[in-house]
Amino acid sequence: MIMQIAIGWLAYSDGLLADGVHTLADLAADGMVLAVLRLSATAAHRSVNDQYDRYETIGSLLISFLLIATGMETLWSSLGHVASAATTSSVHASALVVAVFVIVAKEALFRYIMSVAKRTRSTLLVASAWHARSDAISALIAAVGILGCMAGLVISDRLAAAIIGIMIARMGFNLGWKAFKDSFDRPASETAGQ
Template structure:
């Protein structure tokens, strides 16, 4: 089992365990809140009960999203299904906003009709305190597990439980005020709960919307990834490092600078090594590494210099006139100019003897450079290496 697969399985197991724990607790608490809230005439406790019911809905959303996000990439989702978690967070945020708005509306109508509010029974306070302690304990348990597996959706669900604890505290204070004879305390507490729920929903929805809009990792995480890439042997510099979030993970796109005169295969090897290194970061789900010989800001635009076919035809014509075969032709498109490396067969001196040097001397290298717009032209063979034409006799 690969490291990424093991992490995904652990995350799924933790999500399942913590969410079912939350479901069981919320079933018990919401039943107690709604029942006692109705009997004890506490609008605040009823509002908190509705809040707990919304927790049940969000818990099931988490379970569904966790199951779907773990699916392997397919032809419709080449990068996997991690954004199901982000979509679920957006839906959860919208649900909380709707629940909060309903609570505010109901609390507002109660405040306008204070005379119709019956006295609150002390049993409502007991239930509110039990819920407060239970939700705070659930929050601490869920947050610890969510941070361990780096799940934004589970962190959001954990803080949802903390918002429940905070709202239960407000409910308890409202009930205490109501028991003291201040009737408006109970509906005011219900309104505060509604506001807190709506605010939490807006926070979840906004964060999810940003992630769905290809939000990048924060600067600290990006700096960590840059350091990993720079630590790869053969990488001289990293530029145009870009990331975009996919649920709790991210896709990385980076340009690396390598020695401009190495072979294509070596450049590819360095790029694959850099990709393998950056993929060890638990935040990275995939990476695309582009190899550059130098900064894109300096590199000349394509089309300013001849293509390989044009250069090859000109070189073969010039060397063919002297019956000199070409073993290899390497082209370098650099900010300093267009460089050409011509490699003659290693056995050529053995076949032609001193005549090989004489034939090479008759080639007008300067004219060939001017024709191709080359900055440098190097000819390499077993006898010597020259940058320009040898002196004519």
């Protein structure tokens, strides 16, 4: 993530920078899931799980708003750069090296998580694995954008950033929608259980 943002910035690649912001958002979301799982595990013998469900909902909604805002901002600034494409500051080759490394790393992560998911029969991990695969595709879009830019089509890097911005916003929308739905489903299932 640090490499993506730093090299994305230094090598003038909007696409790589946008993908780095995506990785940062993933890190925040995964960190929250891990924190909630740990809290729920330690509270398993107490009847305070409902409270942690609420923390999870609030945390998910916060990250969701953050992702939507980040995605829109990425989309907006890359479109702004497309409009002012006269300033032909070409992308440096180091951005391509990082993007390719990220594709390989995230594809490896997909395979590793999927193998653990099968071993532990965890649907949460299966979802997480498919997310890693979509992250690899996002990095692939960044790489194609950088390649196009190096071949002389400066706009392709900005277009890649715009697509990744839409992907970030969509991820935020899905997360927020799920948290929103869950918070309405829960009281219904509690009354059904009584």
